[in-house]
Amino acid sequence: MKESDQLSLxxxxxxxxxxxxxxxxxxxxxxxxxxxxxxxxxxxxxKEVVRQRIARALFHEYGISVDDMARDxxxxxxxxxxxxxxxxxxxxxxxxxxxxxLENLQRVVICKPEPPQGRxxxxxxxxxxARQEMEELETLLGTETTPQVKYGLWTNGLDxxxxxxxxxxxxxxxxxxxxxxxxxxSVKSGSVASAARLRRGEREMLKTAFRRCHNYIHGNEGMPxxxxxxxxxxxxxxxMHDEQSSRRDHRPPEFYVLPKEPFTEEGRQAIQDRILRxxxxxxxxxxxxxxxxxxxxxxxxxxxxxxxxxxxxxxxTDMDAKxxxxxxxxxxxxxxxxxxxxxxxxxxxxxxxxLNPQExxxxxxxxxxxxxxxxxxxxxxLNRWRAEEGTLGSPDTEEQVLAHQxxxxxxxxxxxxxxxxxxxxVRATKMGLMASTGRAGNIFHMDSLAFPGGxxxxxxxxxxxxxxPSRKDLEVDVVMTNPPFGTDIKIEDQEIxxxxxxxxxxxxxxxxxxxxxxxxxKPLSSASPEQLFIQRAVEWVRPGGRxxxxxxxxxxxxxxxxxxxxxxxxxxxxxxxxxxxxPVETFIxxxxxxxLTSLLFLKKKTPQEKKASIMRSEVEDYPVFxxxxxxxxxxxxxxxxYKRRPDGSPIVExxxxxxxxxIGGKEVERTLVRxxxxxxxxxxxxxxxxxxxREQYPEPGAAQ
Numbered sequence: 001m002k003e004s005d006q007l008s009l010x011x012x013x014x015x016x017x018x019x020x021x022x023x024x025x026x027x028x029x030x031x032x033x034x035x036x037x038x039x040x041x042x043x044x045x046x047k048e049v050v051r052q053r054i055a056r057a058l059f060h061e062y063g064i065s066v067d068d069m070a071r072d073x074x075x076x077x078x079x080x081x082x083x084x085x086x087x088x089x090x091x092x093x094x095x096x097x098x099x100x101x102l103e104n105l106q107r108v109v110i111c112k113p114e115p116p117q118g119r120x121x122x123x124x125x126x127x128x129x130a131r132q133e134m135e136e137l138e139t140l141l142g143t144e145t146t147p148q149v150k151y152g153l154w155t156n157g158l159d160x161x162x163x164x165x166x167x168x169x170x171x172x173x174x175x176x177x178x179x180x181x182x183x184x185x186s187v188k189s190g191s192v193a194s195a196a197r198l199r200r201g202e203r204e205m206l207k208t209a210f211r212r213c214h215n216y217i218h219g220n221e222g223m224p225x226x227x228x229x230x231x232x233x234x235x236x237x238x239x240m241h242d243e244q245s246s247r248r249d250h251r252p253p254e255f256y257v258l259p260k261e262p263f264t265e266e267g268r269q270a271i272q273d274r275i276l277r278x279x280x281x282x283x284x285x286x287x288x289x290x291x292x293x294x295x296x297x298x299x300x301x302x303x304x305x306x307x308x309x310x311x312x313x314x315x316x317t318d319m320d321a322k323x324x325x326x327x328x329x330x331x332x333x334x335x336x337x338x339x340x341x342x343x344x345x346x347x348x349x350x351x352x353x354x355l356n357p358q359e360x361x362x363x364x365x366x367x368x369x370x371x372x373x374x375x376x377x378x379x380x381x382l383n384r385w386r387a388e389e390g391t392l393g394s395p396d397t398e399e400q401v402l403a404h405q406x407x408x409x410x411x412x413x414x415x416x417x418x419x420x421x422x423x424x425x426v427r428a429t430k431m432g433l434m435a436s437t438g439r440a441g442n443i444f445h446m447d448s449l450a451f452p453g454g455x456x457x458x459x460x461x462x463x464x465x466x467x468x469p470s471r472k473d474l475e476v477d478v479v480m481t482n483p484p485f486g487t488d489i490k491i492e493d494q495e496i497x498x499x500x501x502x503x504x505x506x507x508x509x510x511x512x513x514x515x516x517x518x519x520x521x522k523p524l525s526s527a528s529p530e531q532l533f534i535q536r537a538v539e540w541v542r543p544g545g546r547x548x549x550x551x552x553x554x555x556x557x558x559x560x561x562x563x564x565x566x567x568x569x570x571x572x573x574x575x576x577x578x579x580x581x582x583p584v585e586t587f588i589x590x591x592x593x594x595x596l597t598s599l600l601f602l603k604k605k606t607p608q609e610k611k612a613s614i615m616r617s618e619v620e621d622y623p624v625f626x627x628x629x630x631x632x633x634x635x636x637x638x639x640x641x642y643k644r645r646p647d648g649s650p651i652v653e654x655x656x657x658x659x660x661x662x663i664g665g666k667e668v669e670r671t672l673v674r675x676x677x678x679x680x681x682x683x684x685x686x687x688x689x690x691x692x693x694r695e696q697y698p699e700p701g702a703a704q
Contacts, residue, residue: 063183114157198313361477366448368418371429395660483533
């Protein structure tokens with residue numbers, strides 16, 4: 001945003017107040033943010049981090065207008081004896097479109113600083129273990145003299161305790177709840193077994209919900225992390241299955257929790273019976289599961305996790321929110337002992353934006369890991385459809401949810417392919433695609449470098465869908481991959497190396513007199529997997545198809561003869577579309593890998609083009625897009641970095657947020673404009689620059 005635009009920002013109040021607020025916004029330091037409720041600067045410390053997250057969720061998930069919220073609202077309370085005092089609600093929520101007065105107060109929120117997270121999962125507390133906090137919340141909710149103050153929430157960002165006050169002639173009583181109503185009080189009937197009552201997930205809160213589920217299984221049930229993750233995936237898959245089948249069959253969902261069920265043995269048993277019955281349906285319908293897949297959670301744990309997930313409408317939740325929440329949870333369970341590190345979301349988005357897979361193009365990731373590229377390819381199609389419909393940036397209507405889910409499912413079944421040698425990752429990718437698109441895609445447990453051989457079970461099935469060499473009717477249009485790489489995981493199996501020894505696994509020396517490359521007497525006895533994946537990716541894609549691959553920088557810049565020969569092999573077989581160098585922060589924060597990488601984008605030459613390249617003595621000259629990303633939105637510690645003016649002040653812009661909710665039985669879209677500091681991230685700008693470059697310089701090679 002231009003400085004002249006910044007100086008004209010109007011955030012309300014008298015002229016002098018506006019100028020003072022503008023000055024405060026422009027002088028924001030790293031310890032301050034723009035408050036979601038008031039749109040004014042606040043210090044982001046302690047409980048404020050939690051308060052900002054909750055305020056955003058109240059708008060996006062519960063449909064509560066920020067105009068009906070207030071910070072630090074004073075509430076009279078009864079102290080010992082006849083003494084009275086005042087306590088402040090961190091967030092006070094009033095009846096819609098009323099003055100912020102005590103008689104209009106309906107809900108209160110108490111926020112506390114989030115506890116530090118250790119290496120082991122934090123054990124989540126029960127209501128009985130949080131009696132002191134419940135007493136604090138009950139004090140704020142008041143007595144029967146304020147019957148309109150009905151709902152309360154105590155949270156530290158990890159523990160969430162909801163309470164409902166019931167006023168009667170004998171005083172006020174307080175009931176534990178797993179949640180509280182949406183803005184229009186639509187769950188007051190005591191059931192969440194209706195799609196109309198479910199809510200779309202907000203990104204940070206969905207991440208929190210997924211993490212709470214995993215932590216409960218790991219910490220409270222005492223399961224190892226990987227076993228806890230599997231149990232969570234069973235329930236997540238069951239939830240998605242129930243959403244889709246209930247919509248398809250026009251029946252109420254069965255993945256639900258009644259308000260009092262989690263707090264009685266009889267209620268917890270009813271939850272368990274419903275979920276185990278649903279999971280039996282899942283195992284029958286999806287070949288992904290077999291008899292070894294068993295839900296092993298206690299009724300209490302099942303009640304907790306179903307209560308966390310049941311109120312979400314995951315089908316209607318933004319794919320980006322689901323993907324980020326899922327990826328973060330998968331990442332905590334990814335060991336990386338075989339070079340497996342999931343690709344950070346910024347790099348994934350950049351690769352998909354540059355390669356721009358079209359609807360109908362078959363997309364393959366031969367080292368799919370957790371499936372990030374494949375989920376993003378599906379999201380790319382969804383955003384294209386929304387742009388065509390003129391609704392990009394707005395939440396889907398119920399009709400759009402159904403139409404898009406159907407279309408996404410068909411796209412995933414027909415066009416999305418992946419493979420990995422890690423069975424855990426194959427299953428994680430399938431479940432991630434299921435959560436995002438409603439279909440598990442075509443994901444194969446196999447070794448892509450040994451394909452069509454190898455001892456993993458899915459190679460034969462993969463041969464029917466993505467054969468090598470490719471068939472005209474089964475061609476792959478786009479390959480995107482981040483192969484495992486590292487000096488400690490070299491490929492030494494000669495059965496795997498043999499098909500590559502006339503290509504990237506050939507040994508090379510340099511002529512001492514001319515400096516020219518010369519083929520060695522013997523093939524390489526070992527090779528890094530990323531070297532082999534370059535050739536395999538190019539082999540898999542059709543002539544004129546596109547390849548995007550994450551590579552360590554050394555392979556593109558090392559002067560040694562073998563690396564130079566690989567670069568020459570690339571030039572002989574492909575047109576180089578682009579090369580984007582990434583800073584170390586890209587992987588060090590999200591994947592905990594300290595390595596410099598680049599994204600290399602290629603277009604496979606036709607046989608005629610390849611022959612001409614090999615016969616031509618001079619290097620072909622054509623424009624190649626090259627970029628170096630310096631900022632990716634975070635520093636090495638994971639702290640968000642913002643764009644700044646020359647004087648050091650952060651750049652602030654107005655951001656429009658939209659949410660669609662059901663009020664009075666009708667869908668209503670609400671819009672909220674809030675100021676936000678602009679994150680300093682070069683990757684979206686690089687994607688835009690690439691497309692401008694292509695407008696001036698069309699892709700080299702034959703048009704496809």
